[in-house]
Amino acid sequence: MDTPRFRRSFLHPRYWLLWSGLGLLWLVSRLPYSVLLILGRGLGGLIYRFAGSRREIARRNLELCFPEWSQTQREQVLRENFSSGGIALFEMAISWWWPTARLRRLAHLEGLEHLQRLQAEGTGVILMSFHFTTLEIGGALLGQWHTIDGMYREHKNPVFDYVQRRGRERHNRDATAIEREDVRAMLKVLRAGRGIWYAPDQDYGRKQSLFVPFFGVTAATVTATSKFARLGKARVVLFTQQRLADGSGYRLVVHPPLEDFPGESEEADCLRINQWAEAAIRQCPEQYLWAHRRFKTRPEGEPSLYRRD
Template identity: 30%
Template sequence: MLASFIKSLLYLFSLLSLPNAHRLGSWIGWWLAVTPNQARRISKINIGLCFPNLSATDQQQLLEHSLIESAKAVTETGALWRWDAGRVLALVRRVSGEAYYREANAHGKGVIIIAPHLGAWEMVGLYCAAQYPMVSLYRPPRLKALETMICHARQRSGAKLVPTNAYGVKTLFRTLAAGKQVGILPDQDAREDGGIFAPFFGVPASTMVLLSRLAAKTGATLLFCYAERLPNGEGYYMHFVPAPAGIDDSNLEHATTQLNLGVEQCVRQHPEQYQWSYKRFRSRPPGETRLYGRS
């Protein structure tokens, strides 16, 4: 029943123009900012952890703006998942760092597109896959009834999705060895079996090591990419940013620290568009208490 409700909601969102979808998101985000709810609670904790030097007033302002942007991320999904791929790609108004992107793909050693949960991250895969062959790693949804819809939505501009298992990892290595591009979300909690703790905004965060191992073994070029959400539903501004040196280091503590530094540098450009409502610090080093309470 929940899956059917989500599908129906996304269909209704897809009937809206992007300006109206973002307008609706602004209203929902305002409501989230003034009422007790999980998104506000988690966002407030994360912002307090990551920006301890901001005044209480500035933290509150960032919280309110981030909830509005998070709500826009939901309401725009109808368009990004259901509109014709060409119509979606036409929403990209500007591209920064495109020369880095073209040069990386011409290099012949593969490209790892590192896409944080910043701005319209769904747009990153759609845009990049429309430019060059692409394989993206994804974590299958908890609601299995949504998997077919999600895979179709994310693959319709040419991408191939592979799950976070042994098959998926092998496919990523083969794709890079063939000189093609792969896409990875770098800022999910890696849990106990897939990561180590590295600082993110100065806070230990369970961080994936797969990306660093891919880079070290293949010599692929690393680029951060995010789709800045433009005001008034005008569309998106794609940013390609060279990654900090050291992500491919054999010392995984250093490598993951540099990976998180790259994410942090992107987030600082548009902190209100980051997904602060995600429990990025769910896993804790041994002996540390939970930051979000029972979760």
């Protein structure tokens, strides 16, 4: 995709409110990291109180995935999850606008040698991650050391799309933004020995999915990871990220390339992906994006698992 460019139409009055909001966010992002964490938790508390439908979706997901927990434990994680979501707004801001040297100090990176080795071999990499609230800053921090191409879906608001792409692409000057539906371009990049960020842990419907367990619940799971790895002649590398409780930043781990993947069947591959996702989520369940209806698509004849589907 082309480099994002500023257009005069972005100055139209209909965008003034958005520009004002972004400007305020930019100013707030200048504050110390410890203060931004406090503000984020406060914002998350407000969202928890007023975002009723999303709160109920997250609560239901926790009930389904952690039935062994007490209700008190699930409610505590639920509240922490919304706090993490509030922090994510400010993480987005510092990812886009903090000076590189300041941003880099937040990263505690492990396993970079795995990406470097595959790059030296000219092997394409599917950097498999999952939808944590730290997704935005995790990608920005990794981009300080290694270029990763990204799957991209254009935002409906052109001003926000411009600001978002500018903020993201400053960390990967030679990276390629690939339209999410452009499979041909993705395979071309993989065969050229580059790395692409990819997250297969959401419900994208039954068309490109198989039903396999996720936390013991049947879930529509995309088969694209296996297909991309096979057709792109690429290795799959798991990338996990976690906001550290001591406020020192983020633990980022690039794991060794997955062995025997793709495997004997797409169903087995999907099950392995879900098991990897489960293991990553159990490390910091409060930081996962529980407000997504992960179990929305059901096998034929099964009722909805959500109260308002």
